[in-house]
Amino acid sequence: MAPSRSLLCPIAVATSVVSGLLLLTACGGSSAADGGKDGGTLKVGVLFPGSLSDDGFMGSAHLGYQRAAKKHAGTVEFSKVEQVATADYEKALVRFATTSDLVISIGGQTDADVRNVAARFPRVKFAEIGGPADGKPLANLSLYDPQQAEGAFLAGAASALLSKTGTVGFIGGAELPAIVNAAEEYRRGSEAADPDVKVLAPQYVGDFNDVAKAKQSALADFGAGADVLGQVLNLGHKGVAQAAGQRDGALIGGPIAHECGGDPAYAGYVETDIGAEIEYAVDHLVAGDWKAEAVHFGLTFAEPRNDIVLCDTTDPAVGEKLDELKRKITSGEIRTR
Known part of the structure; x- marks a missing residue:
């Protein structure tokens, strides 16, 4: 197991929606909340419903977030929120969708909200990690199953x-x-x-x-x-x-x-390397061959995780x-x- 890497940007401080605006943290430049799809820099927003320090699903996903941010520094601007209340999932996803090329949602508890928001923003790419294993992708929504x-x-x-x-x-x-x-x-x-x-x-x-x-x-x-x-x-x-x-x-x-x-x-x-699925999504976004698909990782994947x-x-x-x-x-x- 690779040792934990040092943080590439400050820990996200967003835990709720304040005055209708999510507080975001970003890697690689200005916050996605302040910027936009400009200057050729791709923008990726990631919703972590839980704590990045949970030593579990969210923590594993965050390790992949850090690796992706380091790998694509200068090409992709990353933003994240963590510890978001269930009632605020939709607002967080909408906020990302208005400023991002790719929105990644961590955890099956976000499934209903990410499907709703993806349908409202058909030109934005979405990926859900850890949703129902038998779920069906949408035209702009990929489903990644960490098995x-x-x-x-x-x-x-x-x-x-x-x-x-x-x-x-x-x-x-x-x-x-x-x-x-x-x-x-x-x-x-x-x-x-x-x-x-x-x-x-x-x-x-x-x-x-x-x-x-x-x-x-x-x-x-x-x-x-x-x-x-x-x-x-x-x-x-x-x-x-x-x-x-x-x-x-x-x-x-x-x-x-x-x-x-x-x-x-x-x-x-x-x-189980949850973060590998964030890397997978971003790698394909940068390569220009991202597609809406259902991908099952694990022992039967090309690189067992x-x-x-x-x-x-x-x-x-x-x-x-x-x-x-x-x-x-x-x-x-x-x-x-």
């Missing part, structure tokens, strides 16, 4: 193989289609690794960033006999780690994989089983969408 379902399958397999109680569970941030699908794939992965494993009914916190509620959900699962949990959360994963520490349990982290040993609550990490990293396991059979399942996914024998 959370694939990662959840691998997390489920790892959980089952590492469990000592024979019981595992899954906690999702919200009951969105992509997260519900990830929960189902977690179950399938668990049972593919160990047909006798007990998989508790998935829990949905209702907020990807609520540490306290995520901790309550995790404590309930540990109380029901689980000893390893999978999750699709942002800041909320910290609550699961807290619960694991209290109940001698463990969780599978991700999408950013850290060096093992930093927190013994993490039995491993699903590594998903993987599973285990910590503190000395049983070679665990790694061998995970490698076998990854080969079956890559070959198409196992399908996770």
Whole structure:
């Protein structure tokens, strides 16, 4: 896993809409809010609904944002907002659409709003990262699937193989289609690794960033006999780690994989490079061959981005089983969408 790069521009301070104007931060020149599609410089606006420091989905996406800004410095002007309230998604997207060549929306929770705004701005290109896996592109909207379902399958397999109680569970941030699908794939992965494993009914916190509620959900699962949990959360994963520490349990982290040993609550990490999809969109914008399409990343993509990293396991059979399942996914024998 590449080390974190230093910030290329100040952290976005926008958390809400003030007097109808979003506060934006930009890389490479004047803010997109002040500029426009001028001087031959391409403009890209990115909506991060959550915190860039969540050490999760948003944080992984932001690493790609930084890489893209560095790669295309002088050619592309980037702007972003973070921690935007649900009620303000549409306003943020409209603000970007009036000044940008490409608008990128991070997270399936923005799906309805990005589709609405894309339809209103047919001459602007849009990309949504992490929406419904079976969603359909619009004439000016690409859908990029980071294969959370694939990662959840691998997390489920790892959980089952590492469990000592024979019981595992899954906690999702919200009951969105992509997260519900990830929960189902977690179950399938668990049972593919160990047909006798007990998989508790998935829990949905209702907020990807609520540490306290995520901790309550995790404590309930540990109380029901689980000893390893999978999750699709942002800041909320910290609550699961807290619960694991209290109940001698463990969780599978991700999408950013850290060096093992930093927190013994993490039995491993699903590594998913969300930011690679920002780079993909911008690279094609600059090359002039961007198109509205549905792209599924992951193990079956030309450059695999998903993987599973285990910590503190000395049983070679665990790694061998995970490698076998990854080969079956890559070959198409196992399908996770």
